[in-house]
Structures are given as C-alpha cells and as structure tokens.
Amino acid sequence: MSKKEIMLGNAAIARGAWEAGVKVSSAYPGTPSTEISENIVNYKEIYAEWAPNEAVAAEVAIGASLAGTRALASMKLVGLNVASDAMYTAAYIGVNGGLVVVVADDPGLYSSQNEQDTRLVARSAHIPVLEPSDSQEAKDFTKLAYEISEKYDTPVFLRTTTRLAHSQGTVELCDRVEIEDKPYERDVAHNVMMPGNAKKRHIFVEQRENQMKKDACDFEINRVEMGDTKIGFITSGIAYQYVKEVCPEASVLKLGMVYPLPEQLIKDFAAKVDRLIIFEELEPFFETEIKSWGIKCEGKELFTLQGEYSANMLREKILGQKVEVKPSQVTARPPILCPGCPHRSTFYVLKKLGIHASGDIGCYTLGAVAPLSVVDTTVCMGASIAVLHGMEKAKGSEWTKNWVAVIGDSTFMHTGIISLENMAYNQSKGTVIIMDNSTTGMTGHQDHAATGKTLDGTVVPAISIYKVCKALGIENVVEVNAFDTAELERVVKEETSRDALSVIIACAPCALLKGQKFPNKVKAFPDKCKKCGACLRPGCPAVTKTEDGKIKIDETMCNGCGLCASLCKFEALEKYEV
Amino acid sequence: MTKNIMIVGVGGQGTLLTSRILGGLMEDAGYDVKISEVHGMAQRGGSVVTFVRYGEKVAEPIVEEGQADVLIAFERLEALRYAHFLKKDGVLIVNDQRIDPMPVVTGAATYPENIIEDLKKQYTVYDIDAMDEAKKLGNSRVFNNIVLGMAARHMDFTKDQWLAVIEKKVPPKTIEINKEAFLAGYGRE
Numbered sequence: 001m002s003k004k005e006i007m008l009g010n011a012a013i014a015r016g017a018w019e020a021g022v023k024v025s026s027a028y029p030g031t032p033s034t035e036i037s038e039n040i041v042n043y044k045e046i047y048a049e050w051a052p053n054e055a056v057a058a059e060v061a062i063g064a065s066l067a068g069t070r071a072l073a074s075m076k077l078v079g080l081n082v083a084s085d086a087m088y089t090a091a092y093i094g095v096n097g098g099l100v101v102v103v104a105d106d107p108g109l110y111s112s113q114n115e116q117d118t119r120l121v122a123r124s125a126h127i128p129v130l131e132p133s134d135s136q137e138a139k140d141f142t143k144l145a146y147e148i149s150e151k152y153d154t155p156v157f158l159r160t161t162t163r164l165a166h167s168q169g170t171v172e173l174c175d176r177v178e179i180e181d182k183p184y185e186r187d188v189a190h191n192v193m194m195p196g197n198a199k200k201r202h203i204f205v206e207q208r209e210n211q212m213k214k215d216a217c218d219f220e221i222n223r224v225e226m227g228d229t230k231i232g233f234i235t236s237g238i239a240y241q242y243v244k245e246v247c248p249e250a251s252v253l254k255l256g257m258v259y260p261l262p263e264q265l266i267k268d269f270a271a272k273v274d275r276l277i278i279f280e281e282l283e284p285f286f287e288t289e290i291k292s293w294g295i296k297c298e299g300k301e302l303f304t305l306q307g308e309y310s311a312n313m314l315r316e317k318i319l320g321q322k323v324e325v326k327p328s329q330v331t332a333r334p335p336i337l338c339p340g341c342p343h344r345s346t347f348y349v350l351k352k353l354g355i356h357a358s359g360d361i362g363c364y365t366l367g368a369v370a371p372l373s374v375v376d377t378t379v380c381m382g383a384s385i386a387v388l389h390g391m392e393k394a395k396g397s398e399w400t401k402n403w404v405a406v407i408g409d410s411t412f413m414h415t416g417i418i419s420l421e422n423m424a425y426n427q428s429k430g431t432v433i434i435m436d437n438s439t440t441g442m443t444g445h446q447d448h449a450a451t452g453k454t455l456d457g458t459v460v461p462a463i464s465i466y467k468v469c470k471a472l473g474i475e476n477v478v479e480v481n482a483f484d485t486a487e488l489e490r491v492v493k494e495e496t497s498r499d500a501l502s503v504i505i506a507c508a509p510c511a512l513l514k515g516q517k518f519p520n521k522v523k524a525f526p527d528k529c530k531k532c533g534a535c536l537r538p539g540c541p542a543v544t545k546t547e548d549g550k551i552k553i554d555e556t557m558c559n560g561c562g563l564c565a566s567l568c569k570f571e572a573l574e575k576y577e578v
Numbered sequence: 579m580t581k582n583i584m585i586v587g588v589g590g591q592g593t594l595l596t597s598r599i600l601g602g603l604m605e606d607a608g609y610d611v612k613i614s615e616v617h618g619m620a621q622r623g624g625s626v627v628t629f630v631r632y633g634e635k636v637a638e639p640i641v642e643e644g645q646a647d648v649l650i651a652f653e654r655l656e657a658l659r660y661a662h663f664l665k666k667d668g669v670l671i672v673n674d675q676r677i678d679p680m681p682v683v684t685g686a687a688t689y690p691e692n693i694i695e696d697l698k699k700q701y702t703v704y705d706i707d708a709m710d711e712a713k714k715l716g717n718s719r720v721f722n723n724i725v726l727g728m729a730a731r732h733m734d735f736t737k738d739q740w741l742a743v744i745e746k747k748v749p750p751k752t753i754e755i756n757k758e759a760f761l762a763g764y765g766r767e
Contacts, residue, residue, distance in 0.1 A: 335624035
C-alpha cells in the first residue's frame with residue numbers, strides 16, 4: 001500500500017515539485033504561499049532559497065529552466081505584479097527544463113492589500129494556468145504542470161487560493177523521478193527577446209495557445225461529471241468542493257486547467273444541461289469568455305465578485321434554502337501588534353510627536369489603527385519611501401516636516417532599497433524609519449539578506465542596512481534601539497527637523513523570533529495606580545484594566561519590554577527579572 | 579456522515595496545534611480528513627478560527643453557519659462570535675477566559691457581560707476555567723489540552739486514541755504534562 005499523509009496544500013505543492021524532479025526553487029515569503037518554500041527546503045535534492053523579491057525569484061527560476069533543469073518560483077498574488085515583467089517575456093521565450101510559477105490568490109483578503117485574480121494576468125501574458133481543488137490535486141497538478149511546461153514550451157502558473165494553500169487533506173505519496181537535465185544550447189532566436197526575435201516568438205505564443213485550447217478538451221484534469229442535467233456547474237479549485245458539498249447529484253464540468261479554456265468541451269457540456277451555472281471566486285473569468293461564445297449561463301448575477309465562496313451560498317442561491325445566520329453583533333477583535341513588539345515602541349514615539357507615517361507592508365501596517373493611529377497610507381511592498389518622496393515633491397519639505405516613511409527590514413530589502421535610491425538621487429529631504437526587527441515578521445519569521453541566514457539556516461555575511469544607506473550617499477543615518485524611547489524621540493525630532501534626507505534604523509528583534517529570550521516581566525501594583533491611562537496608550541494587549549479601572553498586567557502574555565512601566569509616573573508598574 | 583469541528587480563539591492561543599492533534603486523531607482512525615487554518619496577519623492577536631472535518635469522504639474544508647457538531651472556544655468572546663455555527667444539537671466547549679480585544683482596551687467598545695450564561699440558554703455548553711486548572715498543573719500553556727480533554731467526552735474516540743495522538747503531536751519534552759492536562763479535562767463532567 002502506498003503511503004498517505006495529511007498535508008497542507010502548500011506542503012503538497014512542495015512534495016509535488018520534489019516528486020517531479022525539480023532542482024531549483026526561489027521565492028519571497030508572502031501569505032498564503034510562504035510554506036511552499038518552508039517545506040521544499042526539507043528536500044535535499046532541491047536547491048531552495050529566499051530571494052529579495054518575486055521578480056528576482058522568477059528570474060532565478062527562468063535561469064534554472066534555461067540551463068536545462070526543472071525549476072519553481074512561488075509567490076502571493078501581489079508578488080506576481082512584481083514578477084510580471086519577467087513572466088510576460090518568459091512566456092515568449094518558453095522553457096528548456098520545465099518552469100512552474102505558483103501564484104497564491106487571496107479571496108477574502110486574509111492577508112493582502114487587494115483581491116486581484118491571477119487568471120487575468122495569465123490571460124494577458126498567455127501563460128496556461130492549472131488550479132487544484134485539494135491537497136492531493138495540489139501535488140498532482142504540480143507534477144503535471146512540469147509535463148505541460150516541457151511539452152508546450154511554456155512557463156505554467158499553478159494557481160491556488162488561501163483556502164487551498166492553508167487547508168490540509170490526505171495526499172498519496174510517490175517517489176521522486178530524477179529528470180535528466182536538458183542539454184543547453186545557445187539559441188538566440190529563442191532566448192534573446194529583442195524586437196526581431198520577439199515578433200517571431202509572439203506568433204509562436206499564439207499558435208501554442210490555440211493548440212492548448214484544443215488539446216485541453218482531452219486533458220483528464222478538465223473533467224465532466226455527468227449527473228442530473230437540470231443544473232450543470234462549471235467550476236474549479238476550492239469552489240468545486242462547495243458544489244460537491246451541496247449539489248452532489250448535479251452535473252459538473254470541473255476545470256483543472258483554468259486558462260486557456262477548453263472551448264469545445266465547454267460547449268458540449270453546456271448543450272447537455274438545462275441551466276448552466278458558473279461558480280468561480282473573484283472575477284467573472286470563465287463567465288465572460290463563455291458568454292462571448294453565445295452560451296447562456298448565470299454567474300456573477302448570483303454570486304459576488306468579492307470574498308470567498310461557500311456551500312451556504314449555493315444552498316441559498318441554488319437550492320433556495322434560507323440559511324439561518326444570526327449576524328453576531330459581537331465586539332470585533334482585529335489583529336494587533338504582539339506584546340513586546342518593538343514596532344509599538346517606535347509608533348508610540350511617533351504618535352507622541354504628532355508625526356504622520358507613510359506606511360508599508362508588514363506587521364507595522366497595524367500602526368494605522370487605534371490607539372497608535374500613526375500610519376496614514378499603505379499601498380504595496382516598498383511604497384512607503386516613494387510615497388513620502390512624492391508628497392514632498394508635491395507639497396515641499398515644510399509640508400512633510402511632520403512625516404516619515406516606515407518600512408520593515410525585509411520590505412526594505414525587497415523594494416524599499418530602490419525607492420531610497422530615488423530619494424538620494426533626487427535630493428529628497430524626508431525621513432525614513434527602517435523598523436529593523438531582524439526578520440520577515442508577518443509571514444512567520446523568514447530570513448532575508450540582512451539577517452545573515454539563508455532559507456536552509458546556513459549562516460552567511462549579513463548585508464548591513466546601515467552601510468547600504470551610507471553607500472547610497474546618505475549622510476544622516478542613525479541606528480537606535482527601538483525600545484529606548486527617550487533616545488528615539490530625540491533622534492526623530494532631530495532628523496525630521498533637518499533639511500536633508502535622513503534614515504533612522506530602529507532596531508530590536510521581533511518578540512516572536514525563535515530563540516528570543518525574555519528575561520523580564522512587568523508587575524502591576526494597582527494600589528499605586530492613579531488611572532491616568534498613560535500605560536494604555538501604546539495599546540499592548542497584556543496591559544488592561546480591572547473592573548474598578550485600575551491597571552492589570554496579564555503576565556502570561558507580557559514579554560517584559562517595559563514600555564508600559566516606563567510611562568508610569570506613579571510606580572504602579574515595575575519591570576522585574578524573571 | 580461528515581462530522582464538523584471548529585476551534586476558535588485569539589491568535590497565539592494555539593488553535594493550530596489543537597487542530598493538528600484532531601487531524602492526526604482522525605487520520606489514525608482511518609477517516610478522510612480536511613483541516614482549514616488561518617495563517618498570516620490574523621494570527622497577530624486577532625480572532626482566529628480553524629475547521630476540522632472528517633468522515634468517509636470530505637468535500638469542502640470549512641465548516642459553515644449551522645453546521646458544527648462541536649465548537650471548541652478558547653475564549654468567551656470568541657465563543658459568542660461563532661456560536662451560531664453550531665448545529666441545533668451541537669456542543670459548545672468554552673474556556674472561561676476573558677481576553678480584551680483592542681477596541682475594549684481603548685474604550686471604543688465594551689466586553690459583553692454574562693456570555694456563558696446567555697449561551698447556555700440557547701446551546702449545550704460545557705465551560706471550564708482551563709487557565710486556572712493549567713496553572714495548578716504548573717504550566718499555563720497546556721490549557722488548550724484541558725479544553726480538548728473536555729471536548730473529547732463528546733466525540734467518538736477512546737481515551738487511548740487521544741493520548742496516542744497527543745504523544746505524537748506535542749513537543750517531546752511536554753508530552754507528560756500535555757497528557758496530564760488532557761486527562762484533567764477528560765475527567766470533568
């Protein structure tokens with residue numbers, strides 16, 4: 001009997017890559033794709049790395065493919081925007097060894113800044129897309145993607161969603177197949193995309209797509225499950241599971257390849273059912289194309305463009321069952337910075353000084369919400385610095401005197417570094433605070449070039465953020481301990497009032513970082529509490545009030561950073577050694 | 579028949595480990611299992627929910643409103659937030675602990691009073707101050723296995739099956755204390 005194991009969707013993708021004989025994997029962490037790399041690194045036959053960003057990751061995978069080996073890059077939806085420059089042209093070049101790029105979409109916005117649909121990018125880039133619907137398929141489709149990639153001379157996207165990536169299901173394990181490296185031959189017409197060559201490759205890209213459209217009608221992963229013909233569903237991915245949950249008797253065309261679409265297969269299926277329902281999360285991608293062929297179907301008039309789908313949605317819209325949902329008007333519990341988080345300390349100082357922050361992507365996005373309320377804008381990875389620069393150029397440096405950009409160390413290394421180059425080059429006078437907590441925090445503590453460790457834990461020379469800033473020609477670069485609020489306050493005042501570009505590196509490791517020790521805790525002495533509320537201002541979840549309004553510390557939560565104690569004038573809070 | 583279990587709590591309380599214990603248990607028992615988790619930003623002290631479904635063949639990985647057989651809540655307010663996911667004859671196991679969400683700390687909202695009493699009017703509820711029990715055992719971090727022990731009374735697996743999977747899923751150094759915690763919950767009526 002073959003071995004079975006319960007696996008996270010992302011772990012199954014990693015397993016699939018290993019079984020498929022992949023040799024190189026590159027990625028930048030991003031929820032919900034991060035665990036692919038964290039699992040792949042356990043397979044010693046694969047070289048796996050964290051790249052500084054998704055463009056680099058995609059290019060590394062392209063290089064490995066051109067050299068003749070099977071290669072993988074993985075990223076979240078918005079990471080594909082960063083990598084798309086490479087991918088649009090990789091579609092023209094094609095592959096030598098198979099090339100698969102996993103892109104994880106996030107319907108429901110669990111951990112992203114928008115709800116874009118990767119299928120639309122794929123269509124304009126002319127890259128085929130496979131979409132699994134459970135962990136088993138996540139593994140199987142990853143392997144199949146390599147066969148398709150090599151057969152059709154194309155990169156392939158494997159599209160997942162948060163629900164699939166972070167769900168576990170049973171997976172049957174197979175052995176790794178060692179794939180012989182494809183010979184490398186210099187082929188300028190194929191691999192050098194200058195206009196003369198690209199024009200010819202564009203013709204090939206179109207032919208390839210038309211061929212796949214035809215062949216896809218016979219792909220086993222595009223599966224017709226004929227049942228009751230009163231209703232037929234066309235669906236894919238996790239949405240398929242909701243259909244099976246609610247309408248197990250209905251006819252279903254389950255698309256495993258979601259681009260390009262198997263036109264004839266869809267037309268034949270549509271002709272056999274009385275009512276055709278398109279059940280797809282996010283954009284009306286199937287629906288628009290199917291309607292363009294003159295086929296009558298229902299989709300987005302029944303189901304939303306936003307968020308995740310559900311079985312209850314089908315129960316209500318298709319079966320006409322009223323699902324009794326008591327809308328629980330319960331006090332919200334939004335995510336917050338952890339106890340002992342160094343960002344809290346930095347934000348506390350900024351808030352005290354009445355400073356606005358142009359924000360970025362990371363835990364510190366939470367600096368936008370009460371009680372910190374410092375961050376005014378968040379766009380995309382690395383944007384904080386350029387947004388601040390744009391503001392200054394629009395309104396002048398007087399206007400941005402009480403502004404800073406805040407960006408984490410990992411995000412700075414990702415794309416922030418380029419924007420800082422722009423500030424230096426174009427003589428900006430703004431202040432940038434790099435909140436250096438020595439890790440990629442929000443995605444679950446991944447290393448990067450400035451931490452001095454690679455994906456597999458190898459210790460390497462850490463790139464010094466301080467020296468990088470200096471090398472850009474920035475004169476005012478100051479490193480401060482993020483928990484030293486007095487010094488941080490002095491430095492922020494000094495640098496924001498300066499008529500020149502400054503960088504403040506506020507350092508202190510993430511409270512959740514592995515190996516991080518907490519020698520202290522804070523104890524409350526409610527008798528001394530005057531209920532002034534000073535200690536509550538930084539919004540630490542370990543600091544709350546008793547019923548009579550006096551201060552209380554949850555010592556199981558407290559990490560002993562001492563920020564609250566430093567704000568108490570009445571000695572009602574005291575830091576002590578554990 | 580597919581069974582639906584939900585584990586809800588506050589990010590950082592250990593819902594992921596509990597769901598993995600449950601998943602391992604059902605896998606060992608030969609069921610088809612699907613688990614759906616929350617990673618990323620919500621884990622930072624936000625409201626988190628994990629779904630575990632098992633049966634002969636499981637389709638969707640999530641549990642929806644009105645479908646849960648067992649709801650395990652590690653915190654009172656989270657029990658209230660997700661109680662309507664329970665089936666009419668579902669069982670709610672709640673850890674009687676209060677963790678104030680930020681809007682309550684800042685005074686923008688209030689923490690509801692009498693949550694457990696009110697839930698008892700509508701649902702079958704078993705409550706325990708597992709944090710207090712865990713401190714008595716000498717390790718507050720094992721509170722979730724006390725709650726799990728209580729929930730185990732309402733599920734179709736033997737005590738030995740539970741103990742075997744706990745042994746496999748918790749860090750080796752903490753096996754004994756976690757088993758002890760489980761049994762403390764399991765012994766409660």
